[in-house]
Amino acid sequence: MVMEARLGYIALNGMDRVGPVRAKALLDRFGDVAGLFRASAAELMTVPGIGKELARSISDQFDSINPEAEVRKAEAFGARIVTLADEDYPERLRTVYDPPLALYVWGSLLPSDRHALAVVGTRHPTHYGISMADRLAYGMAKAGITVVSGLARGIDTAAHQAALKGGGRTLAVLGGALDKLYPAENRKLAEAIAEQGAVLTEYPFGRSPDRTTFPYRNRIVSGLSQGIVVVEAGAQSGAVITANQALEQGRSVYAVPGRVDNLSARGCHTLIRAGAMLCESLDQILEDLSMLLPTSVSREAKALEPMPEPNLSEAERQVVKALWKGALQTDALAREAGIGSAQLSAMLLGLEMKRVIRILPGRVVELRGEVKPAPELESGANR
DSSP, X not given: OOOOHHHHHHHHHTSTTOOHHHHHHHHHHHSSHHHHHTOOHHHHTTSTTOOHHHHHHHHHHHHHOOHHHHHHHHHHHTXXXXXXXXXXXXXXXXXXXXXXXXXXXXXXXXXXXXXXXXEEEOSSOOHHHHHHHHHHHHHHHHTTOEEEEOOOTTHHHHHHHHHHHTTOOEEEEOSSOGGGOSSGGGHXXXXXXXXXXXXXXXXXXXXXXXXTHHHHHHHHHHHTOSEEEEESOOTTOHHHHHHHHHHHTTOEEEEEOOOTTOGGGHHHHHHHHTTOEEOSSHHHHHHHTTTTSOHHHHHHHHTOOOOOOOOOOHHHHHHHHHHTTOXXXXXXXXXXXXXXXXXXXXXXXXXXXXXXXXXXXXXEEEEOTTOOOOHHHHTTTTO
């Protein structure tokens, strides 16, 4: 079979038991895609690590794989496939040990995306964690830095939303195919990201995400980025795995500290003890990366406009301050804020309409992640 380079990479990417590392070994042995696809099973067996069974499997797939069909699926979805043979393949990603053979791109990749930072963390964040992710990613967007994350619930979602809110670019790397988007509730967010950045995956159409695909996709999150910021992560979490991969790739790693009794902060504290830079603000990251970022980014960062805040009355601010410590049932909230129950009930409706709070079952009230803390609470948040 004669196969041009671009289609060959798409074909290899879709084959069972042929990943980036094995594909590189095969291409090194046979020179290029065309030479590889002409190889017999016997010739494939001459490659280290390719036994008889695997050689036969690869040879059979040479005849059955249809990369042109995959290209048509991408076009029908409104996406395109970028391979290692293409000039617009992200240059930073080329430098990792096992770069994806092909990227399915829903949206656009721009040269400016080389100035990117990843923001990752737990799927079960606290209000503090969501607020920090929101503040950092919003500032990155305003500074002209592309925000990279994984579209997962929690910190990833907050980071993407903040980048969009800041009018900047954001890239979401999936752990499954474009047509198997997970989590399903982030469909609207993914559509917005595709308009203001790109949704990316290396997985062919039809591949559902599973417990093996998510850790593997994390190398792309870090590989696209100049540095990675971890905001709340368990000691054995995927965010910590991503940070370790970033270190192996020579990227900078930053970790936001949290409460010592918060299990979701243990991964960050472990990273800090291991040498990650303690991150309390975006300024610290920008200063650390000043030699790697263009002058325009540094200039824009110094002139960042503040994050918009809702117009709140003094009584409403008291409610926000009370909720910053955590979600509260309405009776407890009234006592904490020093407000009568009747007044609070009317106030909660207004705060909900302003998207400051959300009311959960059982009349439990919690802050939305984008709400900034009161200054006096913010100063003590990391004690």
